[in-house]
Amino acid sequence: MSTGAGVNVSKANAYAALDKSPGENVSKANLYATLEKTAGINVSKAVMYAVVIGGTPQIQQFVCIT
Amino acid sequence: MSILWCGGEDIDFPNGAAVFVDTTNANFFRNTFSRCGISCSTGWMWSKPFPGGSITSGWLSGHVGYNHGTGTNNVHYFGLVNSASGNASGLWVGEGSTSSQLGIYTFNGTTFTLLAQTTSSPILNNSTNQSIKIDVQVISYGASGTVNLFFNGAFALTFTGNIAVSGVSNLDTVAFQSHDPAGGNIWVSELIVSSTDTRSLQGLVTMAPNGNGTTQNWSNPAFTNFNPIVINDANSTFVNTTGQDEQATLIDLPSGNFSIPMVKIAARALATSGATATNLKLGVNNGGTVAVASPHALTTGFNTVEDFFSTDPTTSVAWVQSQMNGLQLDLRSA
Numbered sequence: 001m002s003t004g005a006g007v008n009v010s011k012a013n014a015y016a017a018l019d020k021s022p023g024e025n026v027s028k029a030n031l032y033a034t035l036e037k038t039a040g041i042n043v044s045k046a047v048m049y050a051v052v053i054g055g056t057p058q059i060q061q062f063v064c065i066t
Numbered sequence: 067m068s069i070l071w072c073g074g075e076d077i078d079f080p081n082g083a084a085v086f087v088d089t090t091n092a093n094f095f096r097n098t099f100s101r102c103g104i105s106c107s108t109g110w111m112w113s114k115p116f117p118g119g120s121i122t123s124g125w126l127s128g129h130v131g132y133n134h135g136t137g138t139n140n141v142h143y144f145g146l147v148n149s150a151s152g153n154a155s156g157l158w159v160g161e162g163s164t165s166s167q168l169g170i171y172t173f174n175g176t177t178f179t180l181l182a183q184t185t186s187s188p189i190l191n192n193s194t195n196q197s198i199k200i201d202v203q204v205i206s207y208g209a210s211g212t213v214n215l216f217f218n219g220a221f222a223l224t225f226t227g228n229i230a231v232s233g234v235s236n237l238d239t240v241a242f243q244s245h246d247p248a249g250g251n252i253w254v255s256e257l258i259v260s261s262t263d264t265r266s267l268q269g270l271v272t273m274a275p276n277g278n279g280t281t282q283n284w285s286n287p288a289f290t291n292f293n294p295i296v297i298n299d300a301n302s303t304f305v306n307t308t309g310q311d312e313q314a315t316l317i318d319l320p321s322g323n324f325s326i327p328m329v330k331i332a333a334r335a336l337a338t339s340g341a342t343a344t345n346l347k348l349g350v351n352n353g354g355t356v357a358v359a360s361p362h363a364l365t366t367g368f369n370t371v372e373d374f375f376s377t378d379p380t381t382s383v384a385w386v387q388s389q390m391n392g393l394q395l396d397l398r399s400a
Contacts, residue, residue, distance in 0.1 A: 038285075040306025040341040041399050044299045044368060045077050046292050046333040048273040048316055048350075048395050050385070051069050051258055052324040053266060 068261040069328035069376070070124065071116045071240060072270050074100055076297050077332050078257075079242065080370045082154065083109030087296045088253050093195035094131025095255040098320040099269045101295045103131050103253025105244040110154045112147055112241035116259060117374055120148070120236035122207040127264035128257040130244070131197045132190075138248035139165045142178055144257060146204060146237040151175060154241035155234045159202050159215055166190040168200075170213050170225050174232060181213070182225035189217060201264050204229075207237055219265050271319055279313025279394040280351060289314040292397075297334060299368050305399045308343050312397040313351050319390050326385035331395060332372040337364035345400035348373045350393050352380040361400040 076085040086105045088094055095103040130143050139161050147156030153175035162169030162183025168190070169183040190196070201216040211229040215222050240259060244252040256270040275293035284305040291303045293314065303312055329350075337344040348371070349358030357379035362371035378385050 038304050039338045040304055040343045041335060041337050041346055041364060042302040042304040042368075043284075043292050043312075043333050043335045043346070043397055044302040045294055045297055046275065046314070046331070046348075046395060046397060047075060047077060048393075049072055049074070049330040049332075050271045050273055050319065050324075050326050050390060051072055051328040051330075052268045052271055052319065052326055054268055054322060054324045 069258060069374070070118055070121065070261060071113065071259040071374075072328060072330050073113055073240070073257055073332070074104070074255045074270055074272060075102060075295065076104060077334050077370050078372075079104070079111035079113055081113070081149075082106075082111035082241070085111055088251070089295055091131075091195065091251075093133075093197060094251060094253040096129060096197065096269065099271050100129075100255040101272050101274060103255045104242065105251075105253050106242070107245055110142075110241050110243040112149065112154050112239045114370060114372060115149045115238040120238035121146075121204075121261070122236050123205050123261075124237070125204075125260045125262065125264040126202045126240065126257070127199070127260070127267055129197060129199055129255045129269070130252065131195070131255070132246070132250060132252040133195045134246060134248060134250040138246050138250060139163050139167075140178070141246055141252060142171060142173070142243045143200060143252070144240060144242040144244070144254055145171070145173065146202070146259070147173070147239050147241040148234040148237055149239040151234055155231050156237050156241070157202075157204060157207065157213060157229060157231075158241070158243075159200060160243075161190065168215060168217060168222055170215055170223060172229060172231050181227070181229065182223055184223050189222060203263075204237070216265060268322075268324065273316040273319070273390075273393070275314035275395055276317050277315035279315055279396075280354075281311045281313045283310040284312040284397070284399075287312060299334070303397075306342050308399050310343075310399045311356065313394045315394055316391075319387070324387050326387060326390065327376065329375045329385060330372060331375070332370055333397060334368050334370050335362075335364050336366055336368045339366050343399040346371060347398040347400050349379055349396045349398065351396050352378060352389055352393055355380040356396050358396060358398050
C-alpha cells in the first residue's frame with residue numbers, strides 16, 4: 001500500500017491492507033504503520049529566498065597613488 | 067541594511083483569502099528572480115509577523131505586474147499592516163481613485179480610505195503588460211506620520227498627517243490584495259520589508275528546490291514532493307523519527323555580482339497527533355557542513371514555519387555569493 005499524506009485511500013483498500021474486516025477495531029498505530037509512516041512530520045512545500053543587493057557586473061574602482 | 071521580512075509565494079501568506087498564482091506570463095513577474103506572481107480575487111492575505119517585532123517606521127518594497135487593458139482605479143497592491151487586527155488593517159499602496167495614478171491608503175478592515183494620489187500625466191501605462199517596482203517609506207506611523215511612495219526608484223508621492231488606523235498602534239505584517247475590480251490582471255512578487263532604504267535592493271530571488279540533495283532520510287524523499295509553486299498538501303515528504311535530514315539542491319541566483327543581506331527558509335508542515343517527531347528545524351547544507359535553526363513545534367494542520375538568516379549558519383559570517391548556488395536546503399526532524 002503506497003501512500004503519502006493526503007492521498008485518498010478507499011475504505012475497502014484500507015481494511016484489506018490492515019488485514020481487517022469492516023467492524024473490527026483498528027488502532028491509530030496500526031493505521032499509520034500500514035500507511036507507511038505518514039505519522040510524524042509532513043512537509044508539503046519548502047522554499048529558500050535570498051535578498052540581493054547589486055545585480056549587474058559592478059565596476060571596481062581603484063585609486064592609484066604615485 | 068536590516069531586512070525584517072521577505073516573501074513572494076503562497077507559502078508566505080498563510081492568513082486570509084485564497085492566493086491565486088500566475089506562473090505563465092513572465093511579464094507579470096521577473097522570471098529570473100521569481101517563479102510566479104500572486105494575487106487575490108477577493109479579500110486579502112497577510113504574512114506571519116516579522117520575527118523582530120513590530121515597527122512604526124520602515125520600508126516595504128515589491129514588484130507589481132499588471133495589464134489593465136482600459137485602465138482601472140481603486141486597486142490595492144500591498145501594505146504594512148497589523149496581524150492582531152485579524153483583517154489586514156494598516157497602510158496600503160496601490161492605484162488611486164483616478165485611473166493610472168498611484169495612491170496611498172489606510173484600511174480599517176472594512177474600508178480603504180485614499181489619503182493621497184499622484185496627479186501627473188498617467189504614471190502607469192495600462193495598455194501593455196507592465197512590471198513595476200514600488201518602494202514605500204513609512205515614518206512614525208500614527209496621528210502625525212509620513213508615507214513616501216517611490217515608482218521604479220523615483221519619488222512619486224508623499225503624504226504627511228494622520229496615517230493611523232483605529233485599533234492599530236504598529237505594523238508587523240505584510241498584506242496583499244492586488245485584485246483588479248475591472249477584471250484585469252495584477253500580480254505582486256519579491257516583497258521585502260527593511261528598517262532602511264529598500265531602493266538599493268536588487269530584489270528577492272526564489273531559490274526553490276530543483277534537485278535531490280545529498281541526504282534524503284525522509285520517506286517520499288524526491289524534491290518534487292515538496293517544491294510545488296502552488297501549495298499541494300496532497301503530496302508531501304514525511305518522517306516520524308527525530309534527527310533525520312532531508313536535503314534538496316536549489317535554483318541558482320541570477321547572473322551578476324550580489325551581496326546577500328538575508329536568506330529566508332520557509333516550510334509548510336504539520337505533525338500528526340501523537341507522533342514521535344513533532345518539531346521541524348530549517349537550515350542549509352553548505353559544502354557538507356549542515357546547520358539548522360531552532361526547532362519549530364508543528365501543529366496538526368499544515369501551516370507555514372520560517373527562519374531568517376542574516377549570516378550563513380554554517381560559518382556565522384556573511385553569505386558568500388560564490389557559495390550560494392551550491393547550497394542545499396535542509397529539513398531536520400526533531
